[in-house]
Amino acid sequence: MERKEFLNLVGISVGAVILQNCMSGCSKSSDPSPATPSTTTPSTGGATPSTTGLTGNNVSSKGIIDFTIDLASDTFKTLQTNGTALVSGDVIVARTKTGDFLAVAKACTHEGTTVEFVADNSSFKCNNHGSVFDANGSVSVGPATSALKKYTATFDKVKNTLKVA
Template identity: 35%
Template sequence: MKIKEVGLEMTRGEFVKSLGISVGAIMATWCIGGLTSCMNADMPAPGDGGVDFTIDLEASENKALLTNGGWLIKNSVVIARTNSGDYVAVTQVCSHEGRKQVAYRASKNDFYCNAHGATYSISGKGTNSAGSRGLTRYTTQLDKNSLRVFG
């Protein structure tokens, strides 16, 4: 495409070069400007307030949470009943590479990502180098047979 103006003529590429902007700089600017398009869409921002749901503990699909060491995944959140009987909830999305592979390990009373071996404490704190950025932890609130997960 040629651009004509008052006797000047140049191609689009010549115009961009005249500004001293490389394609890489343009792409980097676009990516930074639209940061959400460069992030893994499945990775929730810490404390973004986007989680708020209730689990009916009497429903058969949630029966794992009636036993110490039981756990399940709902809405990309891992909800576990620890070995001591406390309810905890963390994001299922591993902070190491953004994969939805975090699970609860009752045998070690921790969270584990089977993609690269990242490990996390019950509080969501990373306990090895792969898990060093930790997990987003959500608040749990028990009311009779309902467990609210939010944060």
């Protein structure tokens, strides 16, 4: 090998090493890291993240009560049956014997005990001191003197969901 050929080969090799170092250095400084898949639960506009079958906020201390429940979900499938009820957050949601939905604040206005749904007359009873509230949350029997807050419950037959707000 002649001197000229040797120098050409060395020059190419050195150039390749410099180029490689530059590329790796440049890629570190200017290329962003590959995107990492997000594990964040999609937001619903500041509402409570979905638990199974629930979207929105069902807790009054977190803001306005406004949520939707999926009656096909395991959590809420009870409400597919007339004459049933369940508590979701701060709200008791009931389905009357005729299939209408009711939703009122779960806490008795007397001293805060969670009320129970009485399907026979679509009322809500507090077993602590005996207050009774009608289907609209109004007091029927004391000692409570103020009504349970009533929410609007809108059933979507097609989606099998219930919106409470």
